Amino acid sequence: MDNIEFIEKCEKKLKDKYDYIDAIAYFNQKKVLNAFKERQVALRHFNGTTGYGYDDQGRDCLGKLYSDVFGAESGIVSPHIVSGTHALTVALFGLLRPGDTLLCISGMPYDTIRGVIFGKNNGSLEDFGVKFEYCDLKDDKFDFNAIAEKFNKSVKVVYIQRSRGYELRDAFSCSEIGEACKFVRELGFGGCIFVDNCYGEFVEKTEPTECGADLIVGSLIKNAGGGLAPSGGYICGRSLYVDLIGKRLTAPSIGLEVGSYSGGYQYFYQGLFMAPHVVAQALKSSLLIGQAMGELGFINFPSLDKIPYDITRAIQFDSSEKMINFIREVQYASPIDGFVTCEPWDMPGYDEPIIMAAGTFVSGASIELSADGPVKPPYIAYFQGGLTYEHSRYALERILNKLRV
Numbered sequence: 001m002d003n004i005e006f007i008e009k010c011e012k013k014l015k016d017k018y019d020y021i022d023a024i025a026y027f028n029q030k031k032v033l034n035a036f037k038e039r040q041v042a043l044r045h046f047n048g049t050t051g052y053g054y055d056d057q058g059r060d061c062l063g064k065l066y067s068d069v070f071g072a073e074s075g076i077v078s079p080h081i082v083s084g085t086h087a088l089t090v091a092l093f094g095l096l097r098p099g100d101t102l103l104c105i106s107g108m109p110y111d112t113i114r115g116v117i118f119g120k121n122n123g124s125l126e127d128f129g130v131k132f133e134y135c136d137l138k139d140d141k142f143d144f145n146a147i148a149e150k151f152n153k154s155v156k157v158v159y160i161q162r163s164r165g166y167e168l169r170d171a172f173s174c175s176e177i178g179e180a181c182k183f184v185r186e187l188g189f190g191g192c193i194f195v196d197n198c199y200g201e202f203v204e205k206t207e208p209t210e211c212g213a214d215l216i217v218g219s220l221i222k223n224a225g226g227g228l229a230p231s232g233g234y235i236c237g238r239s240l241y242v243d244l245i246g247k248r249l250t251a252p253s254i255g256l257e258v259g260s261y262s263g264g265y266q267y268f269y270q271g272l273f274m275a276p277h278v279v280a281q282a283l284k285s286s287l288l289i290g291q292a293m294g295e296l297g298f299i300n301f302p303s304l305d306k307i308p309y310d311i312t313r314a315i316q317f318d319s320s321e322k323m324i325n326f327i328r329e330v331q332y333a334s335p336i337d338g339f340v341t342c343e344p345w346d347m348p349g350y351d352e353p354i355i356m357a358a359g360t361f362v363s364g365a366s367i368e369l370s371a372d373g374p375v376k377p378p379y380i381a382y383f384q385g386g387l388t389y390e391h392s393r394y395a396l397e398r399i400l401n402k403l404r405v
């Protein structure tokens with residue numbers, strides 16, 4: 001069986017899942033369109049501003065639009081947020097004070113946020129007297145007994161990471177996050193339940209803020225930007241918390257009253273409009289890669305008997321050579337820098353050398369077809385994104401040519 005026939009065989013097995021993903025995309029597209037209509041988005045909202053940015057209608061409307069779509073009270077959407085890690089950092093510093101405790105209930109957080117929480121003499125939360133506790137997962141699920149044991153009155157923020165990071169597990173569904181939110185409330189917690197929502201937007205019909213979370217945070221060069229937003233991040237949730245974070249984003253005396261962006265906001269609005277469709281393309285891409293790699297005997301997550309709860313797929317290899325070859329083929333299939341050979345290197349914020357394929361129109365955008373991972377046992381490549389299913393299908397052809405020899 002040649003590679004095209006092999007891919008077609010995989011696609012036939014995935015038809016029902018593809019149909020389900022299309023139904024979710026249609027639901028979320030209507031949700032986004034209704035928000036655009038409710039907020040009366042017009043051409044004037046695309047205009048940029050300079051200086052202080054007082055009465056920046058594009059900025060203010062964009063924040064309201066995101067909060068409507070995500071079922072939240074209020075929202076910040078800023079082109080000046082440089083990454084998901086930056087968005088998380090601004091939010092955490094806005095919420096926490098010396099003596100407070102941050103409790104992560106989804107295991108140890110992702111690599112780049114660790115230095116933000118407990119770095120030494122680098123301006124971390126720990127440097128400012130904020131304590132950190134975390135609960136390991138049990139069988140890759142929330143360990144409610146451990147959460148109850150760790151919980152105390154000093155906990156001001158309960159932190160949940162929706163996606164897997166560099167772990168070999170499934171992402172959390174909104175239903176699971178809702179169950180965790182309900183549990184911590186039953187413990188008497190009255191503070192902020194905070195969800196790192198990166199890679200999870202528009203994967204389901206609901207978002208964590210519609211299931212009990214007080215705040216969700218994410219990057220615009222992942223799902224929510226639809227492949228068009230050139231930079232930025234969002235923070236949506238209860239107005240009390242969003243206002244506090246706004247005072248950290250700018251200054252305590254001015255908050256969200258200022259903030260200009262001379263480049264204009266068209267791609268941020270258009271990216272949100274495109275996001276449900278683009279996320280569906282990425283989900284189908286994830287399933288196709290997962291089905292094909294599973295047929296070849298490679299362990300990969302999420303399991304193929306369910307719809308993914310984020311756009312990333314973890315694939316385990318038995319050698320660094322196979323992992324590196326897989327990631328290199330994703331780069332070679334890219335429209336930008338497709339001639340470049342990826343090499344592992346010491347990226348800022350990571351403890352191990354990372355190899356990363358990201359031949360993207362927006363630099364580093366992981367809603368576009370990309371793959372990466374730390375080059376260490378058990379040699380796991382993390383595949384994500386795909387603005388079009390056809391692009392991912394082509395990348396799979398190249399991967400199969402390399403692996404099926």
